[in-house]
Amino acid sequence: MKNTISVKHLxxxxxxxxxxxxxxxxxxxxxxxxxxxxNGSGKSTTINxxxxxxxxxxxxxxxxxxxxSPDAYEIKRQIGVVFQDVAVFEELNVYDNIDFFCxxxxxxxxxxxxxxxxxxxxxxxxxxxxxxxxxxSGGLLRRLNIACGIAHKPKLIFLDEPTVAVDPQSRNHILxxxxxxxxxxxxxxxxxxxxxxxxxxxxxxxxxxxxxxxxSGTPTELKKLVKNKPIKEVSGPTxxxxxxxxxxxxxxx
Amino acid sequence: MTIYKxxxxxLSRNAWILIMYSAILIFFSIFSVQANDVNLNFEAxxxxxxxxxxxxxxxxxxxxxxxLTAHNNIIELPDENDALNDALFxxxxxxxxxxxxxxxxxxLAGREPTLIVQSTGDYNAAFAEMMLxxxxxxxxxxxxxDKSETELxxxxxxxxxxxxxxxxxxxxxxxxxxxxxxxxxFLNYPLIVGCIFMICTVMxxxxxxxxxxxxxxxxxxxxxxxxxxxxxxxLFAFLLWLVYVGISFLVIGRVMWSMQGLWxxxxxxxxxxxxxxxxxxxxxxxxxxxxxxxxxxVIGLGSxxxxxxxxxxxxxxxxxxxxxxxxxxxxxxxxxxxxxxLETCTWDxxxxxxxxxxxxxxxxxxxxxVTNLLSRHARRRAA
Numbered sequence: 001m002k003n004t005i006s007v008k009h010l011x012x013x014x015x016x017x018x019x020x021x022x023x024x025x026x027x028x029x030x031x032x033x034x035x036x037x038x039n040g041s042g043k044s045t046t047i048n049x050x051x052x053x054x055x056x057x058x059x060x061x062x063x064x065x066x067x068x069s070p071d072a073y074e075i076k077r078q079i080g081v082v083f084q085d086v087a088v089f090e091e092l093n094v095y096d097n098i099d100f101f102c103x104x105x106x107x108x109x110x111x112x113x114x115x116x117x118x119x120x121x122x123x124x125x126x127x128x129x130x131x132x133x134x135x136x137s138g139g140l141l142r143r144l145n146i147a148c149g150i151a152h153k154p155k156l157i158f159l160d161e162p163t164v165a166v167d168p169q170s171r172n173h174i175l176x177x178x179x180x181x182x183x184x185x186x187x188x189x190x191x192x193x194x195x196x197x198x199x200x201x202x203x204x205x206x207x208x209x210x211x212x213x214x215x216s217g218t219p220t221e222l223k224k225l226v227k228n229k230p231i232k233e234v235s236g237p238t239x240x241x242x243x244x245x246x247x248x249x250x251x252x253x
Numbered sequence: 254m255t256i257y258k259x260x261x262x263x264l265s266r267n268a269w270i271l272i273m274y275s276a277i278l279i280f281f282s283i284f285s286v287q288a289n290d291v292n293l294n295f296e297a298x299x300x301x302x303x304x305x306x307x308x309x310x311x312x313x314x315x316x317x318x319x320x321l322t323a324h325n326n327i328i329e330l331p332d333e334n335d336a337l338n339d340a341l342f343x344x345x346x347x348x349x350x351x352x353x354x355x356x357x358x359x360x361l362a363g364r365e366p367t368l369i370v371q372s373t374g375d376y377n378a379a380f381a382e383m384m385l386x387x388x389x390x391x392x393x394x395x396x397x398x399d400k401s402e403t404e405l406x407x408x409x410x411x412x413x414x415x416x417x418x419x420x421x422x423x424x425x426x427x428x429x430x431x432x433x434x435x436x437x438x439f440l441n442y443p444l445i446v447g448c449i450f451m452i453c454t455v456m457x458x459x460x461x462x463x464x465x466x467x468x469x470x471x472x473x474x475x476x477x478x479x480x481x482x483x484x485x486x487x488l489f490a491f492l493l494w495l496v497y498v499g500i501s502f503l504v505i506g507r508v509m510w511s512m513q514g515l516w517x518x519x520x521x522x523x524x525x526x527x528x529x530x531x532x533x534x535x536x537x538x539x540x541x542x543x544x545x546x547x548x549x550x551v552i553g554l555g556s557x558x559x560x561x562x563x564x565x566x567x568x569x570x571x572x573x574x575x576x577x578x579x580x581x582x583x584x585x586x587x588x589x590x591x592x593x594x595l596e597t598c599t600w601d602x603x604x605x606x607x608x609x610x611x612x613x614x615x616x617x618x619x620x621x622x623v624t625n626l627l628s629r630h631a632r633r634r635a636a
Contacts, residue, residue, distance in 0.1 A: 051470050077472030087463030091266040092259060103255025104471035104478075148467070 002029045003065075004156055004187040005050065010059035012045050012211075019045045020056070021211035027156075032178070032188040034202030036195070042211040043191050047158055050189075051081060063156065077105050080154030080186075084161040086145045088133050095120070095129040098147050105152035119151035122177055139170030146174065150181060157181060159190045163197060175201055256481040263458045264489065270450055271493070274443040278497070282436045282504045300347040300381035301326045303337065311357025313392065316406040320388050320413060321350070325381055337371065347373050348381035360392065361402055388413065429508030434593040436501050437517045441562040441582045444525055446553040447493050449532045452486045453545050456536035487529060494525035516592040516606060523610045524585040530620035531581075537627045556582040566590065581616040584609045 005027035012020040020042045027033045037043045048054040050061055052070040061068045063075050088097045098116045106112040120126055123143035133141060146162055159178065163171045178201060182188055192198055198205055199219045206216040215222055302325035308314035321327075328346045330336055340346045351369040359366035368385070372378040388409065395408045459465065459482060468478055498518055502509045509517070531552075539545050557563055559573055560582035566574060577583040588609035595602055 053466065053469060073472050073474065076470060079470065081467065081470045083463060083466060085463045087467045089259065089263065089458055089464060091263040091458060096259065096262055100255055100259045101467060101471070103258075104468065104473040107255075109254075152472075 003027065004029045004063065005189070006060075006062040006065075007046075007050065008060045010046065010049060010056055010061065012042075012049055012054065012056045018211050020049065023059070023208070023211065023213060025206055025213060025216065027187060027189060028204075029187055030182065030185060031203040032182055032190055032201055034198040034205040035189060035191045035208065036193075036198055036205055037208035041208045043208055044160065045211075046208065047160060047189070047191065051079070051158065077152075078155045080150040080152065080157040082146050082149035082157070082159045082162050084164060086133070086141045088141075088144060088148055090133055093130050093132050094125055094136075094144055097133070097144060098151050101148040102151040105154075115151050115153060118153075119147040122150075122180060123147045124173060139166045139173075142166050142170060142174065143177075146177060150186075153184075155186060157186050157188045159188060161192055163192065163194065171197075256478055257485055259459075260455055260482065260485045263455050264451060267451060267454050271447050274446050275496070275500070278436075278439060278443045279500060279504065281439055282432075282500075297324065298377060298380050299324065299326050300377040301328050301345065302381055303328050303330050303340065303346045303349045305332060305349075305351040307354045308352050308356040312402045312406050313357035313360060314352050316410060317352065317388055320410070321381075321384065324384050341371055341373055344373060344375075347375060347377035350385065357402065361396060361405070363396065429505065429511075430513055430593045432505050433501065433508050433514060433517055434589050436505055437521055437589045438562050438586050440497055440501075440521060441524070441560065441586060442553055442557040444494070444497065444521075445528055445531075445556060445582070446549055448490050448525070448528045449535055449552060450545065450549045451489060451493075452529070452532035453536045453539055453549075454542070455486065456482065456533075457539070457542060457545065460536075460540075483533070486533065490525055490529040490532070494522060497521070512598050513592050513595050516595065516603075517589065520585060520588045520592060520606065520610060523613050524581065527581045527585075527613045527617040527620070530617040530624070534620045534624045534627070537624055537631070556580045559583075561586045581613045584612045584616075588613075
């Protein structure tokens with residue numbers, strides 16, 4: 001299977017502190033890769049480096065077998081990003097917001113209109129086209145945020161904690177959307193703090209702490225790492241147990 | 254097109270502020286036009302006059318009374334000294350004339366008879382006296398050539414009844430230029446507020462951290478987005494200026510087609526350009542919508558008050574005028590005042606106006622340079 005992303009020896013130093021320390025991993029075509037880690041572990045820095053939003057000190061990043069750089073617009077056109085914070089225009093309604101961000105990738109009006117409609121249907125905002133962001137609930141805003149990131153039908157999608165602060169119904173809806181995107185052939189890099197989400201959604205998981213990969217594998221493989229420890233005697237360890245076992249129980253910033 | 258469309262949407266969502274400031278401009282301009290509308294059909298003041306004619310038998314005295322009655326308000330009072338003095342004191346009358354017995358005969362005989370007059374000494378009294386002197390001087394002129402009292406009275410009345418068409422010596426429409434200067438001086442305020450508020454609001458929306466990040470990872474070059482935004486903002490400022498110039502033609506009218514009108518337009522164009530560069534500079538500095546509201550008002554109102562957009566520059570204290578020199582508005586408004594006084598379009602007359610425009614352009618150049626420095630610094634910091 002081809003690699004969509006290939007990261008080799010990625011290192012990013014912030015004022016003598018290694019935020020990302022010699023990180024190497026691949027993301028295979030069509031898979032959902034979960035990037036897990038406590039706060040300040042280097043997940044966002046890694047993603048920002050991959051997206052060329054940050055300059056890195058060492059390493060090599062390739063996307064679709066092409067070196068990624070700030071000027072790699074051909075590659076960028078095939079990437080969709082859903083940031084953790086809702087990033088939309090307050091002055092534009094739902095349709096216009098999606099249309100604007102989609103328009104940054106697709107110039108053809110008719111093609112764009114179809115993509116916008118598809119995105120609206122995918123996230124279930126059909127009844128809210130004319131609504132302004134201020135008129136939307138938290139869950140609907142998150143769905144709008146996703147639609148803005150994926151309307152241009154990218155081959156590679158970065159989802160940075162898209163389900164933060166939403167109710168279970170909206171979360172379920174968002175997870176179904178991500179499944180649908182994968183079925184359409186997209187590769188997804190997904191970061192979250194919700195272990196059950198990662199377990200349910202991800203084909204492979206990478207756990208990062210202090211800028212280093214401390215574990216990687218399928219959810220089943222990761223659970224095996226703590227299988228012999230007396231964490232859950234009756235039902236076996238959950239991914240949450242694995243996470244805490246590997247990253248420790250100390251509070252992070 | 255996508256960026257233009259979003260630009261227009263953001264603009265239209267904030268259009269209320271433009272409408273509000275434009276309405277203020279139109280309201281005050283119409284008010285100014287009404288206030289400065291010089292009616293060239295003058296109507297003479299009619300002083301309040303008390304008149305006693307003790308020379309009933311004289312045609313000349315009778316004619317004088319007729320003339321004064323026609324041009325003054327004749328007030329009825331008791332013919333008592335106290336009552337007359339009270340009336341003067343309380344300004345019930347401005348002027349009292351008593352024609353003595355034998356006045357007509359003495360006048361015709363060239364004996365220079367004396368009229369008894371009392372006056373409040375105010376401008377109405379002066380006007381009444383002027384009318385009296387006018388009649389007597391005219392009569393004196395005819396006395397030397399006319400043979401009889403009847404002929405003299407006829408000639409005096411004919412002369413005093415004459416009307417001649419009057420033309421103003423200057424070709425400048427002083428009233429119209431006052432209105433135009435008021436309009437273009439006041440324009441300083443809506444132009445600054447409109448441009449700064451709208452351009453900064455749009456730029457804030459596009460440069461808002463999360464949205465900017467999303468644009469940065471997109472398939473469109475940020476330089477392209479910035480170029481489109483710069484063009485759209487410039488186009489907006491140009492259209493705003495065009496609308497305000499259009500309004501000036503509607504409100505002020507004919508004077509805008511004159512040579513001075515064209516100078517007003519040119520001067521405001523240069524100023525609009527300067528304000529646009531200032532707005533683009535502020536868009537790089539202001540990152541908060543609340544701060545933007547405050548800043549817009551401070552710059553808009555502050556420069557308008559200090560530089561004479563609301564109150565004529567000559568009324569402002571020397572210190573304030575000195576401080577005002579650091580604002581482009583001062584040079585713009587000062588140029589408007591010079592245009593108002595412009596008689597002919599010779600090189601010597603227009604040099605001071607061009608000098609002011611050059612200073613406004615120099616301000617614009619400084620704003621562009623500082624904006625470039627800030628943008629470079631921001632790009633380096635982001636990298």
